[in-house]
Amino acid sequence: MRVRPLLVGLALAMPLAAASHIASADDGSPSASPSPRPPFVVLRPFAEPTGPITAVGGRVPEIVLLVGGFGSDNGDDAFGELTASLVSNGLVVRRFGADDSFRYDTLGSIDQSADTLCAAVRSAAREYAAVSIVAHSMGGVVVDRAMSRCMTGGEVATYVAWSSPHAGSSVARRGQDALALAGDARSDLAGLLAGLGPSLDTAAARDLASPPARTPVPGPVRLDLREATDLLVPSRDARDGAVTQRTLLGSLEGHGGILTDDRAIELTERTILERRVPPDDRGALLQGASAALAGLVDLLGGRLLEALFVVAALAGLTLRARRFLIDPVLQPDWRRYLPWSG
Numbered sequence: 001m002r003v004r005p006l007l008v009g010l011a012l013a014m015p016l017a018a019a020s021h022i023a024s025a026d027d028g029s030p031s032a033s034p035s036p037r038p039p040f041v042v043l044r045p046f047a048e049p050t051g052p053i054t055a056v057g058g059r060v061p062e063i064v065l066l067v068g069g070f071g072s073d074n075g076d077d078a079f080g081e082l083t084a085s086l087v088s089n090g091l092v093v094r095r096f097g098a099d100d101s102f103r104y105d106t107l108g109s110i111d112q113s114a115d116t117l118c119a120a121v122r123s124a125a126r127e128y129a130a131v132s133i134v135a136h137s138m139g140g141v142v143v144d145r146a147m148s149r150c151m152t153g154g155e156v157a158t159y160v161a162w163s164s165p166h167a168g169s170s171v172a173r174r175g176q177d178a179l180a181l182a183g184d185a186r187s188d189l190a191g192l193l194a195g196l197g198p199s200l201d202t203a204a205a206r207d208l209a210s211p212p213a214r215t216p217v218p219g220p221v222r223l224d225l226r227e228a229t230d231l232l233v234p235s236r237d238a239r240d241g242a243v244t245q246r247t248l249l250g251s252l253e254g255h256g257g258i259l260t261d262d263r264a265i266e267l268t269e270r271t272i273l274e275r276r277v278p279p280d281d282r283g284a285l286l287q288g289a290s291a292a293l294a295g296l297v298d299l300l301g302g303r304l305l306e307a308l309f310v311v312a313a314l315a316g317l318t319l320r321a322r323r324f325l326i327d328p329v330l331q332p333d334w335r336r337y338l339p340w341s342g
Contacts, residue, residue: 062157063092063128064272065120069137070204072106074098078136078259085269092128096120096139106138107199110207114145121146121155130157132272133220136259137233138204140164140224144214144240153219158275160223160268162258165208165233166240170302172208174309175200182316223271225264227254228294231301235294244277247290254297 064086066079074095083093097104102120104113124131133156135143140161147156165172179186179201190201199205224245226238232255238245248264251257258264270278280287 060127060129061090061092062130062132062272063094063124064132064134065094065096065117065124067096067117067133067135067139067142068104068106069135069139070106070208072136072139078256079134081260082134082265082268085265086272089269089273091132091272094124105204107202107204109203110138110142110145110211111149113142113204114149117142117146118150121151125155132156132158132160134160134162134268134272135164136162137164137255138208140166141208141211145211147217147220148214151217153217156220158221158223158272160225160271161240162264162268163226163230163233163238163255164224164240165237166224167237168211169208169232170234170237170305171232172200172205173210174305176206176209178309178313178316181313182319186316188319221271221275221277223267223277225258225267227251227258227261228290229257229297230254231297231304234298234301236298246280247294249286249290249293 066083068076068078072078074097079093086093096102096117097106099120102116102123104116106113121131121133133143141164143159143161144164144166147159179190182188186201190199222243224238224240224243226233226235226245226247228247228249229252230238235247246267248258248261250261250263267278282290
């Protein structure tokens with residue numbers, strides 16, 4: 001039974017649609033979930049240039065693999081600006097999952113996606129001079145897992161993550177908590193979001209809520225970028241050990257906006273082409289402003305997330321009570337009491 005009360009649906013729209021970020025995060029899917037759509041928080045998902053492999057300057061070119069986020073689709077156009085810039089510098093750019101040999105279910109198990117990514121990287125390494133990776137939102141978690149599970153040092157030259165919840169997603173955890181409180185009515189609660197984004201009742205969402213421990217692989221040049229205004233991936237979720245992390249002030253909508261931030265594109269391109277993390281040439285004032293704004297957004301976002309979780313939890317409990325207490329009383333099956341019912 002699908003219960004869709006209007007008021008509860010409106011109350012749940014914000015927290016649960018936010019939870020379906022996670023990516024980015026963060027961007028249709030081959031999953032069997034009902035009619036998934038890209039999360040509304042991801043503004044412009046990926047495009048992938050295609051064409052034959054050609055030599056550049058007498059050598060085989062390097063390749064950059066783009067790894068999309070939660071609910072992403074190969075026909076999307078999020079990294080269009082970065083792609084154009086990289087291609088103009090002689091690099092081949094491909095979307096992970098676009099090749100039928102390496103299918104990427106962005107609502108499926110992150111471990112399975114990681115294993116597929118390892119196979120895709122090894123295949124690309126046999127054809128190109130070097131392999132680099134740029135990932136957005138949950139795509140960064142897939143890359144992290146791949147490096148921990150099945151990659152060895154040197155297979156990837158550079159790895160740049162944009163708005164990735166390396167330490168797990170607080171939004172995903174709260175979404176899973178709300179579904180758990182709904183109990184056997186969790187399908188009703190998840191169903192309220194069917195028209196807004198990919199289902200939260202998926203393997204990917206559960207994996208984002210509780211990512212297992214990982215062991216980073218030494219070797220790749222690493223850079224993490226995020227916007228100070230990112231409400232979906234706060235600073236605590238983006239932490240990744242000793243990896244160089246930079247918080248930018250380039251977009252009002254931080255999570256999807258980083259995809260078109262000129263500064264993020266420039267830093268990513270330089271990291272790949274120069275094989276090093278570019279120095280932070282911003283002045284102390286701008287760096288301080290970025291950190292201060294990120295702290296404020298983290299604080300306000302945390303309070304908002306807690307408030308929305310309470311709304312979602314109450315809605316889940318209401319659906320549970322209605323399904324198992326109210327509906328049987330208001331809508332009983334009187335036919336079973338008839339003498340000829342058998």
